[in-house]
Amino acid sequence: MALAPVTAILTPRKQEATEARLAAMTMPAGGWSDAARQDAVARVRAMGLPGARDEYWKYTKPEGFVDVQAQAAAVFQSDEAPMFDELDRLKIVFVDGVFDADASDDLALEGVSIDRLAEAADIHWAKDLYGVLEERGQDPVQRPLASLNTAYATDGILIHVTGKPSKPINLIYRHASEQSDAILHHVIKVDAGAEATILENGPAASRFNKCMEVDVADTGRLHHVRAQGRDHERRAITHIFARLGTESTFKSFTLTVNGVMTRNECVLELTGDDAEAHVAGACMGDGNFHHDDTVFVTHDAVNCESRQVFKKVLRNGATGVFQGKILVKEGAQKTDGYQISQSLLLDDDSQFLAKPELEIYADDVACSHGSTSGAIDEDGLFYLRARGVPRGMAEDLMTIAFIAEAVQEIENEDIQEQINNRVAGWLERRRG
Amino acid sequence: MLEIKNLHVKLEEEDKVILKGVDLTVESGKVHAIMGPNGSGKSTLSYVLSGKDGYEVTDGEASLLGEDILEMEPEERAAAGLFLAFQYPVEIPGVGNMTFLRTAVNAQRKARGQEEMNATEFLKEVRARAKDLKIDADMLKRPVNVGFSGGEKKRNEILQMAMLEPKMCILDETDSGLDVDAMKLVAEGVNALRDEGRGFLVITHYQRLLDHIKPDVVHIMANGRIVKTGGPELALEVENNGYADILAEVA
Numbered sequence: 134m135a136l137a138p139v140t141a142i143l144t145p146r147k148q149e150a151t152e153a154r155l156a157a158m159t160m161p162a163g164g165w166s167d168a169a170r171q172d173a174v175a176r177v178r179a180m181g182l183p184g185a186r187d188e189y190w191k192y193t194k195p196e197g198f199v200d201v202q203a204q205a206a207a208v209f210q211s212d213e214a215p216m217f218d219e220l221d222r223l224k225i226v227f228v229d230g231v232f233d234a235d236a237s238d239d240l241a242l243e244g245v246s247i248d249r250l251a252e253a254a255d256i257h258w259a260k261d262l263y264g265v266l267e268e269r270g271q272d273p274v275q276r277p278l279a280s281l282n283t284a285y286a287t288d289g290i291l292i293h294v295t296g297k298p299s300k301p302i303n304l305i306y307r308h309a310s311e312q313s314d315a316i317l318h319h320v321i322k323v324d325a326g327a328e329a330t331i332l333e334n335g336p337a338a339s340r341f342n343k344c345m346e347v348d349v350a351d352t353g354r355l356h357h358v359r360a361q362g363r364d365h366e367r368r369a370i371t372h373i374f375a376r377l378g379t380e381s382t383f384k385s386f387t388l389t390v391n392g393v394m395t396r397n398e399c400v401l402e403l404t405g406d407d408a409e410a411h412v413a414g415a416c417m418g419d420g421n422f423h424h425d426d427t428v429f430v431t432h433d434a435v436n437c438e439s440r441q442v443f444k445k446v447l448r449n450g451a452t453g454v455f456q457g458k459i460l461v462k463e464g465a466q467k468t469d470g471y472q473i474s475q476s477l478l479l480d481d482d483s484q485f486l487a488k489p490e491l492e493i494y495a496d497d498v499a500c501s502h503g504s505t506s507g508a509i510d511e512d513g514l515f516y517l518r519a520r521g522v523p524r525g526m527a528e529d530l531m532t533i534a535f536i537a538e539a540v541q542e543i544e545n546e547d548i549q550e551q552i553n554n555r556v557a558g559w560l561e562r563r564r565g
Numbered sequence: 566m567l568e569i570k571n572l573h574v575k576l577e578e579e580d581k582v583i584l585k586g587v588d589l590t591v592e593s594g595k596v597h598a599i600m601g602p603n604g605s606g607k608s609t610l611s612y613v614l615s616g617k618d619g620y621e622v623t624d625g626e627a628s629l630l631g632e633d634i635l636e637m638e639p640e641e642r643a644a645a646g647l648f649l650a651f652q653y654p655v656e657i658p659g660v661g662n663m664t665f666l667r668t669a670v671n672a673q674r675k676a677r678g679q680e681e682m683n684a685t686e687f688l689k690e691v692r693a694r695a696k697d698l699k700i701d702a703d704m705l706k707r708p709v710n711v712g713f714s715g716g717e718k719k720r721n722e723i724l725q726m727a728m729l730e731p732k733m734c735i736l737d738e739t740d741s742g743l744d745v746d747a748m749k750l751v752a753e754g755v756n757a758l759r760d761e762g763r764g765f766l767v768i769t770h771y772q773r774l775l776d777h778i779k780p781d782v783v784h785i786m787a788n789g790r791i792v793k794t795g796g797p798e799l800a801l802e803v804e805n806n807g808y809a810d811i812l813a814e815v816a
C-alpha cells in the first residue's frame with residue numbers, strides 16, 4: 134500500500150520564513166532530549182514551516198503561528214472561577230509557559246511519576262518517546278509546527294502512569310504577559326492496566342505551541358479533558374500524538390471558548406487490536422474567532438473503534454474548520470470508525486468549513502462520517518416556547534443540546550456538567 | 566375561557582388561506598371536541614392559538630380569559646395558561662426530559678410571579694404523575710421524545726400537561742397512535758384535570774376517545790370553518806356515517 138504523502142512544497146519564501154524563525158529561537162539545553170531536539174530542527178528545516186499555500190492549511194492561516202514575533206494578546210479578566218477548581222486534583226501551574234512551583238502541588242501522587250521536562254534526570258524513560266511519536270505523526274501529513282515544538286520546548290510535564298492515581302492531574306496554564314510566547318511539550322506514558330485522567334485549562338500565553346505525546350500500553354486507559362482559556366486575543370497551535378496498544382483506551386475532549394485563532398491537531402494511531410480512541414471537541418465562537426480541528430486517525434489493528442465528534446457553535450462572523458480523516462490500513466479488519474462534525478450557525482455571518490475524509494484499505498470495516506451546518510431547529514424551539522420556556526433560554530437549551538454528543542464523550546459526569554455550565558455562562562453573557 | 570371570533574389565517578410565505586372565519590367559544594369547566602376531515606385546518610387552529618411562526622392572522626381575534634393572545638409570544642401564552650398537546654410531539658436530542666419539564670414548570674412559575682419548585686419537590690411530583698400514566702423512570706431520563714414510540718410521545722404530552730396545570734388545554738389527536746390501554750390512561754389523565762376552572766378543546770378523528778373523555782360540545786370543522794356544532798351525538802353520527810352527509814347539509 135502506497136499512501137501519497139501530503140508534503141508541502143518548500144518554496145524559497147517558506148525557507149526564508151523558517152530560517153528567520155529558527156534564528157530568533159534558542160534551543161534549551163535538554164540533556165537526554167538533545168538528540169531528539171536536533172533531529173526535530175532538521176525536520177523543520179526539511180519541511181519548512183507551514184505557508185498559506187499549503188494544502189493542509191487551506192482553511193486556516195498559519196502566519197500567526199509561524200511569525201518570528203508573537204502578536205500581543207490582552208490578558209482577559211474573568212469573574213468566573215477557573216475551570217476544574219471544585220475538583221480534587223493535583224495542580225501543576227505554568228504562567229506564560231513558565232512553571233510556577235509556588236502555585237503548583239507537590240509532584241507526588243501514588244500510581245504515577247511526574248517530572249518536569251526542564252529538570253528530568255539524564256537517563257529518562259521519556260527518551261524513548263520524546264519526539265518519537267511526533268515524528269511518526271509526520272507521515273503521511275507534515276506537521277512542522279509540532280517538530281518546532283519538539284526542538285524548542287522550554288518545559289513540559291513527563292507523566293508515567295504506572296497504576297491508578299486517585300485523582301486527576303491538572304495542568305493549569307495562566308496567561309500574565311501580553312507578549313508571552315510559550316512552547317510546552319508533554320509526554321505521557323500509560324503502563325499496561327494503568328489508568329489516569331489529565332485535565333488542562335487556561336489560555337497559557339499570547340501565543341501557545343503545545344505538543345502532547347501519549348503512549349498507551351495494552352489495556353491502559355487515558356482520559357483527557359481540556360478547556361482552552363477565554364482570552365479573546367490568544368493564539369494556540371496544539372498537537373496530540375497518541376499511540377494505542379491492544380485493548381487500550383484514549384479519550385480526549387476539548388472545550389474552546391473564544392481565542393482569536395486556535396488549531397488543535399490530533400493524530401491517533403491504533404496499533405493494537407481491540408483498542409478504542411475517542412476524540413471530541415466543542416467550541417463556542419463569537420466574532421473574531423477562528424477555530425480549526427484537524428484530526429487524523431489511523432487504524433492499523435483489528436477490531437478497533439474510533440470516534441471523532443466535533444461541534445461548533447458560531448456567531449457574529451466566527452469561523453469553524455474541521456479536517457478529519459480516518460485511515461484504515463490493510464488488515465485492519467472489523468474497524469469501527471465514526472466521524473461527525475457539525476456546526477450550529479447562530480447567524481448568517483458565520484461559516485463552517487469541513488473536509489471529512491475516509492481512506493480504507495481493508496474490506497470488513499464499518500466507517501461513517503457526516504458533516505452538517507445549520508441553524509437552531511425551529512420546531513424544537515417552538516416546542517420549548519409553547520411549554521413556557523422564554524426564547525433566549527430555549528435557544529440556550531437547544532445550543533447546549535447541540536454540543537451534547539461531544540460533551541458526552543467525557544466519561545466523568547461531573548466534568549460533563551461543569552463543561553455545560555461553562556457553555557451556559559457563555560451563552561447567558563451574550564444574551565445580556 | 567377561550568374565545569375565537571371570525572379568525573382568518575393564511576400562510577405567511579404563500580397566498581394560501583387556511584382558516585376562513587373560525588368562531589368558537591370554550592367555556593370554563595367544559596370539554597369541546599373538534600372533528601373534521603384531514604386538512605380542514607384543525608392543527609393550524611391549534612398552532613395559531615399557541616403562537617407558531619409561519620401563519621398570518623388576517624382577520625378576527627382570539628382571547629384567553631379575556632386577554633388577547635394573538636399578539637403574545639408563545640411562552641407568554643403558555644404562562645397565561647394555554648397548553649397544546651402536539652399532534653406530532655417534537656424530538657429534542659440532547660435535552661433531558663426532566664431538565665425540559667423542570668425548566669418549563671419554573672419558567673411559567675417565574676412568569677406568573679410564583680416561587681420556583683425546588684428539585685426534590687419537583688421530582689416527587691413528576692414521579693407521582695408519571696406513575697399514573699405508566700411512564701417509567703427511564704423515559705424521564707431520556708432526551709425529550711427521542712426514541713419514544715408514538716404512544717409514549719402522547720403520554721409524555723399528557724405528563725407535561727399534568728405538571729404545568731394549564732387553564733386551557735388543546736389536545737391535537739392525542740389519541741392517534743395509542744393502544745386501547747394507553748388511550749384509557751390518557752383519558753384518565755385528562756379527566757383527572759377536568760375542573761371548573763379549566764377548559765378543554767379535544768381534536769380527534771374518533772369517537773373512541775370521546776367515550777372516555779365525554780365532551781359537552783362537538784364541532785365539525787371543514788375547509789377552515791366550524792360548519793356544525795352539536796352535542797355528543799354529533800360525534801356518533803360522524804363515526805357511523807362519515808362527513809359526507811354533514812358537509813352536504815351545510816354546503
Ligand SMILES: Nc1ncnc2c1ncn2[C@@H]1O[C@H](COP(=O)(O)OP(=O)(O)OP(=O)(O)O)[C@@H](O)[C@H]1O
Pocket residue numbers: 576583601602603604605606607608609610619652
Ligand atoms: N406550513 C404549512 N405550509 C403549507 N401548507 C400548510 C402549512 N400548514 C398547514 N398547511 C395546509 O393547510 C391545510 C390544513 O392543515 P392542518 O394541518 O391544519 O389540517 P388538519 O385539520 O389538522 O388535518 P389532519 O386531520 O390531517 O391532522 C392542509 O391543506 C395543509 O397542507
Ligand SMILES: [Mg+2]
Pocket residue numbers: 607608609652737738
Ligand atoms: Mg392535524
